[in-house]
Amino acid sequence: MKQWLYSLLPAAAILLLFNGCGVSVNYSMTGTSTPAKTISISEFYNNTDLGPANLGQTFTNQLKTYFIQNSSIAVVAEEGELQMEGEITDFRVTPIAPVATSDPNQINQASSTRLTITVKATYVNTLDDSFSFKDKTFSFYKDFPNDQNLTDVQEQYSKAIFDRIINDLFNASVANW
Numbered sequence: 262m263k264q265w266l267y268s269l270l271p272a273a274a275i276l277l278l279f280n281g282c283g284v285s286v287n288y289s290m291t292g293t294s295t296p297a298k299t300i301s302i303s304e305f306y307n308n309t310d311l312g313p314a315n316l317g318q319t320f321t322n323q324l325k326t327y328f329i330q331n332s333s334i335a336v337v338a339e340e341g342e343l344q345m346e347g348e349i350t351d352f353r354v355t356p357i358a359p360v361a362t363s364d365p366n367q368i369n370q371a372s373s374t375r376l377t378i379t380v381k382a383t384y385v386n387t388l389d390d391s392f393s394f395k396d397k398t399f400s401f402y403k404d405f406p407n408d409q410n411l412t413d414v415q416e417q418y419s420k421a422i423f424d425r426i427i428n429d430l431f432n433a434s435v436a437n438w
Contacts, residue, residue: 295435297388300334301341305348305380312352312378313415320349320380320423327427332435345434347382350398354411357404370407376415377402378422384434392437399433401425 302325307317324345325336334343356371379400386392403418 295334295343295386295388295392295437297334297342297386297435299337299341300328300343300345300435301337301339302328303344303346305346305382307352308348308350309352311354312349313419316349316352316419319419320427323420323423324427324430327431331431334435342387343435344385344387345382345430347380349378350381351377351379351400353377353379356407372407373404374407374409374411375402375404376411376418376422378419378426380426380430382430384430386434392434394433397433399426399429401429 302321305317305321305324307314309316328334328336353376355375355377356373357375358371358373360370360372377400379398381396381398383395384393384397401422403422405414405418
């Protein structure tokens, strides 16, 4: 029993030594490396011709939720130490993967359709302007079979595209990647 107790003694001494010296280790799984405590995210407006009317509001809410869930930075209404604003500049549906038909009287069709969304963002870091950026473009797409109607999958695919864009935007701003 005494040997077991003596084997713990060096480990306990080391812990007390580091604790007494004020040494601490901070690690974030998301990679955020900013000392900022607050961020204000202005409404991202939908400046597209085809996108649904609530696209900007949906993106803004999803972006705020991401910051709340993945960082210790508080989302505030205005004048945050970090500030983000922007717009959705493209909501495009394009046919891809054309399939040729053997009948010359029939029009060639696409077997897949691509939904692409593009966001332009401006990020201001009031604590260190070297991390700020202006009008940076983030874009992603989702392919779906041509037999699916866009209105049936639009909400689901827009959310998946926004997830990717928001992750890229988060990494470009507070994670400094």
